[in-house]
Amino acid sequence: MGGSELIGKEEKAAVSDVLDRGVLFRYGFDAQRKGIYKVAEFERDFAKYMGIKYCQAVSSGTTALRTALAAMGVGPGDEVITTAFTFVATYEAILETRAVPIPAEIDKSLNMDPADLEKKITSRTAAIIPVHMLGVPARMDEIMQIARKHKIPVLEDSAQATGSSYKGKKTGTIGDMGIYSFDYVKTITTGEGGMVATDSEELYRRAEYFHDHGHIHNPAIPRGDEDRAFPGMNFRMDEMAGAMGAEQLKKLDYVLRRQRENKAQMKEGIAPLGFEFRDLPDPAGDGGDCLIFFLPSAAKVIEFGKSLGQKGIGTKILPSGMNWHFFDNFPDMMERRTLHREKCPFTCPYQAKEFMYKKGDLPKSKELLERAIALGISVNMDDAAIKKVIDAVKSAAKEVL
Numbered sequence: 590m591g592g593s594e595l596i597g598k599e600e601k602a603a604v605s606d607v608l609d610r611g612v613l614f615r616y617g618f619d620a621q622r623k624g625i626y627k628v629a630e631f632e633r634d635f636a637k638y639m640g641i642k643y644c645q646a647v648s649s650g651t652t653a654l655r656t657a658l659a660a661m662g663v664g665p666g667d668e669v670i671t672t673a674f675t676f677v678a679t680y681e682a683i684l685e686t687r688a689v690p691i692p693a694e695i696d697k698s699l700n701m702d703p704a705d706l707e708k709k710i711t712s713r714t715a716a717i718i719p720v721h722m723l724g725v726p727a728r729m730d731e732i733m734q735i736a737r738k739h740k741i742p743v744l745e746d747s748a749q750a751t752g753s754s755y756k757g758k759k760t761g762t763i764g765d766m767g768i769y770s771f772d773y774v775k776t777i778t779t780g781e782g783g784m785v786a787t788d789s790e791e792l793y794r795r796a797e798y799f800h801d802h803g804h805i806h807n808p809a810i811p812r813g814d815e816d817r818a819f820p821g822m823n824f825r826m827d828e829m830a831g832a833m834g835a836e837q838l839k840k841l842d843y844v845l846r847r848q849r850e851n852k853a854q855m856k857e858g859i860a861p862l863g864f865e866f867r868d869l870p871d872p873a874g875d876g877g878d879c880l881i882f883f884l885p886s887a888a889k890v891i892e893f894g895k896s897l898g899q900k901g902i903g904t905k906i907l908p909s910g911m912n913w914h915f916f917d918n919f920p921d922m923m924e925r926r927t928l929h930r931e932k933c934p935f936t937c938p939y940q941a942k943e944f945m946y947k948k949g950d951l952p953k954s955k956e957l958l959e960r961a962i963a964l965g966i967s968v969n970m971d972d973a974a975i976k977k978v979i980d981a982v983k984s985a986a987k988e989v990l
């Protein structure tokens with residue numbers, strides 16, 4: 590699971606301290622808070638850890654995506670290319686900007702296939718969102734090369750890969766902007782929370798203002814007197830989440846080390862079965878979130894998953910969470926379901942002619958995802974827990990294959 594396994598006295602003390610001071614809001618109240626600004630501290634430390642200039646904490650990974658897209662100026666009539674395999678949030682954030690999401694196929698890394706990305710670029714493509722799924726970095730060299738060639742900005746969705754890296758650079762810091770999620774099941778957690786990262790001061794300021802109703806923050810004047818840049822939203826992180834984040838960040842390297850060790854041990858244990866494993870574009874940068882291998886057919890995967898379940902071993906997303914992570918299974922989007930009044934403006938994505946993707950339009954992704962099994966890795970797994978998984982996989986293989 591990650592950081593949630595390690596919540597302990599450090600987080601408790603930090604959150605209690607915030608409660609003792611009684612200031613839960615990240616801005617202002619300077620006299621009461623006695624110099625303690627937990628969200629700002631988390632942002633500063635996170636930026637340092639990631640090796641990036643600016644970080645803006647927000648209320649979730651979803652609002653981080655929405656904020657970053659706003660900062661990049663994405664809006665009605667634009668197309669945004671992302672990948673077929675991601676959590677619905679990536680698509681929802683694009684739809685929220687009134688832009689049109691365009692799914693690109695994945696390759697054996699289960700992340701964006703650069704060749705398909707290039708095919709999907711049109712004159713209306715306003716942004717590209719590669720997603721580093723389940724801790725594994727996407728093929729960022731190829732993606733950045735294509736994006737630069739076509740002069741399209743890149744927003745990395747690193748919600749599931751906090752601390753992972755690609756060729757020495759942390760995921761989320763390679764494109765023009767990056768986002769992270771700190772929900773309860775992510776690599777580190779603030780309960781709910783997210784972060785927007787960028788090296789561009791201009792993009793950062795736009796994200797900063799957007800996430801707080803357009804406030805042009807100026808510590809020299811009262812908040813109520815500040816100017817407004819443009820209409821924004823309230824996507825602020827509160828001080829308790831900031832306190833959690835600052836403590837969890839200190840544990841991130843330990844989380845990654847333990848996950849990587851446990852994954853290596855599990856992989857070694859099942860390697861003799863001869864399965865084909867997921868491609869890793871940079872094995873050293875894998876966060877170790879889970880171990881994925883392919884079986885010969887979708888039918889075998891279902892049987893295999895059942896057999897593992899009977900032995901008390903669950904799978905992570907593949908195959909058990911496909912309804913929420915594969916574009917083919919998002920009927921709400923394909924059928925253009927909406928809460929808007931029926932006659933929405935023609936720029937509304939639900940009415941846009943360009944939004945023509947339907948079930949079956951992503952055959953390569955479907956074929957790969959349906960043949961994949963993902964075994965979750967946790968920080969606190971001991972040798973016995975790892976052996977239990979290996980034994981279950983061996984016995985499922987005997988039964989099913």
Ligand SMILES: Cc1ncc(COP(=O)(O)O)c(C=O)c1O
Binds near residue numbers: 649676749770772
């Ligand atoms: C790839 C991806 N993007 C975005 C999100 C959204 O993050 P949050 O749950 O913090 O809103 C998630 C969460 O699962 C995710 O997996």
